[in-house]
Amino acid sequence: MALGILEQNGTFELQGSLTTGTTRSFIIHFEHIINTVKNVTVNIDKVNTIDASGVDALKTLIAIALRSNNVFSVVGNGCKDIYDDYRSAVGA
Template sequence: MALTITEKHGVFLIEGSINASTAKHFIGHCEAILDANGELTIHIENVKEIDAKGIRAIEVLYKSAMSQNRCFMIIGNINGDLYAELRAIKTAA
């Protein structure tokens, strides 16, 4: 499944899959937004699939934003397993 990123009221809605095929594009697009805006809020409720590369992509973005003192937020209802993975990224940073 493809990855779609659209902006609505300053929040970037992520739909589709964040996986080995889309992770590089996802990182590049999000980094460009962070550079332009100094902050990034992504809504991931409509992400249908996320694999280890997708989790790693979010980790890369989070650590990059934190190292540059920029705001990076993830919002949306997600399942417990994904929540645990994302929580581990924040804890490890």
């Protein structure tokens, strides 16, 4: 399944799957946005699938924003997979 990105009131809403097949274009797209907008917010409420590559993509964009002294925030409930991956990464 594809990944859709809609901008609404300054928040970018992701829809679909953030997986190996979509992460490269996702990173390229948001790297450009991070370089032009100081504060980027991504809502993952409508992400139905995310794999390790998708989680790594979010981490990559956070790191890119930090290097640029910008902010990249992830909000929303999204799919359970992202929280399971985060918990395992921090040892919770």
